[in-house]
Amino acid sequence: MCTEECLRQARTARVSRRAALLGAAAAGGGLALSAPASAAAPAAPLTGRRRGLQDLTYPLTTSFPSFADGEEARRRTYVTIEEDGYYMQEWRLVEHTGTHVDAPGHFTPGGRLSTELTLDELIVPAVVVDIAARAAGDPDAEVTVGDLRAFERRYGRIPRGAAVLMHSGWGAKVGSAAAYRGTDGDGVLHFPGFGADACEWLLEKRAVRSLGVDTLSIDPGRSEDFPVHVTLTGADRYGLENLANLASIPRHGATVVVGLLPFEEGSGGQARIFATW
Amino acid sequence: MCTEECLRQARTARVSRRAALLGAAAAGGGLALSAPASAAAPAAPLTGRRRGLQDLTYPLTTSFPSFADGEEARRRTYVTIEEDGYYMQEWRLVEHTGTHVDAPGHFTPGGRLSTELTLDELIVPAVVVDIAARAAGDPDAEVTVGDLRAFERRYGRIPRGAAVLMHSGWGAKVGSAAAYRGTDGDGVLHFPGFGADACEWLLEKRAVRSLGVDTLSIDPGRSEDFPVHVTLTGADRYGLENLANLASIPRHGATVVVGLLPFEEGSGGQARIFATW
The missing domain is CATH 3.50.30.50 (Putative cyclase)
Structure with missing residues (x-):
């Protein structure tokens, strides 16, 4: 159902993704998300005057240090593409874990x-x-x-x-x-x-x-x-x-x-x- | 530990909150969050040229309709101010519930x-x-x-x-x-x-x-x-x-x-x- 143009777009997106990951690694970002240096020109008005954009959020992971033991995030696979047609997870979150x-x-x-x-x-x-x-x-x-x-x-x-x-x-x-x-x-x-x-x-x-x-x-x-x-x-x-x-x-x-x-x-x-x- | 100025600020904030709630009700917002009509002048640059701001997010509630039974969000009180000094909840979330x-x-x-x-x-x-x-x-x-x-x-x-x-x-x-x-x-x-x-x-x-x-x-x-x-x-x-x-x-x-x-x-x-x- 994906046309040639779809596939071309997907390929382009994957290149951007690689650039983003490399950018994050180069910046020593480690766990933290980073906007790619190669980002496309942003949209107005929020982005029309924008000179910088920086994520301040850590990925929400089960290994992120919690304030107290037992408050760590937990996750499990809820359904899978192979068995159910689509993939999603279930999370247990205390409100004060992670960013x-x-x-x-x-x-x-x-x-x-x-x-x-x-x-x-x-x-x-x-x-x-x-x-x-x-x-x-x-x-x-x-x-x-x-x-x-x-x-x-x-x-x-x-x-x-x-x-x-x-x-x-x-x-x-x-x-x-x-x-x-x-x-x-x-x-x-x-x-x-x-x-x-x-x-x-x-x-x-x-x-x-x-x-x-x-x-x-x-x-x-x-x-x-x-x-x-x-x-x-x-x-x-x-x-x-x-x-x-x-x-x-x-x-x-x-x-x-x-x-x-x-x-x-x-x-x-x-x-x-x-x-x- | 809260000074007179703190209290004055808190009172002002409560007035704004009331305005926000009234604003949402007046707009027929129902469940959805709304920015207050009386909002303070926003900050540059994201907000410097801003003429409008509208939340597109529903509150994340246990009663929000899920796509399939059993995918509804669940929550419980984890600790309370009275017993533990601070309040927080624990959530069970499937990734595709709510907005x-x-x-x-x-x-x-x-x-x-x-x-x-x-x-x-x-x-x-x-x-x-x-x-x-x-x-x-x-x-x-x-x-x-x-x-x-x-x-x-x-x-x-x-x-x-x-x-x-x-x-x-x-x-x-x-x-x-x-x-x-x-x-x-x-x-x-x-x-x-x-x-x-x-x-x-x-x-x-x-x-x-x-x-x-x-x-x-x-x-x-x-x-x-x-x-x-x-x-x-x-x-x-x-x-x-x-x-x-x-x-x-x-x-x-x-x-x-x-x-x-x-x-x-x-x-x-x-x-x-x-x-x-």
């Missing part, structure tokens, strides 16, 4: 849930605060108010309604749950996150929309009482966790698009997240 | 899977072919080559690489699985879809990227051998099913953004899909 959103109701009683976050608040300006150099020597590194002031001296004021994204370099560890969690001998996790003071400063002084991280939690791993989660969701704002590729987007000037699945009564959940600029 | 993507590998052996579809092919020009008047009197209505030629006479040529979206008005039935499936006394489904000739014409003559529908399947409900699925995925293209709100976007000139979750070995899967123009 995902923390809705206000995740930590705040009565807070808004996944279906209540509007597209307008899921498409916002992004800034990236880079603490990778400090985090390389200190797994408990936090984004501080000093980091935010230093960012603004260099790049200008953080826009109202922005998503402020921490780049700690933690993505390099994502292939090992032990390394990504940083669990010590006492079972305490160690990975970077936002300091509570920085969170309050961003809400009070810059009216940000979201905080995002390239680690398992917007609070640092060793946190016991999750003050950043409590403060951020208490202000009706949302979090982004396990973001990929933050080193590959501009420190300021990008827009982040958070394609949150609208889970019924959802506490947040998996999302396709990308940046464009 | 979702059919990847080439859904029907074509060796076809590309969810993680292999690139962002560039998931952000494309959209056109909407409206057959709602005919479908109102005929649940087996199909998009024909004649419909496509009539569309082009009125709106101009369908752009290369576009997503061609069928609006049949079927969303009005989504509250009832029986009505949405249109199952007859012999167990045969009845709902509109693309004709096989129209699919071949769009691939051969217009090199489209995707076909999308506001029904359960890109093939009409009564189809026995799914020729549109076979032809489309055989050409390395993808489908979009259970789209919402297609009457609320321009017939031509919009861009559709398909926020597909990158399911490992995925045959497609749930996606947050929206249009902007």
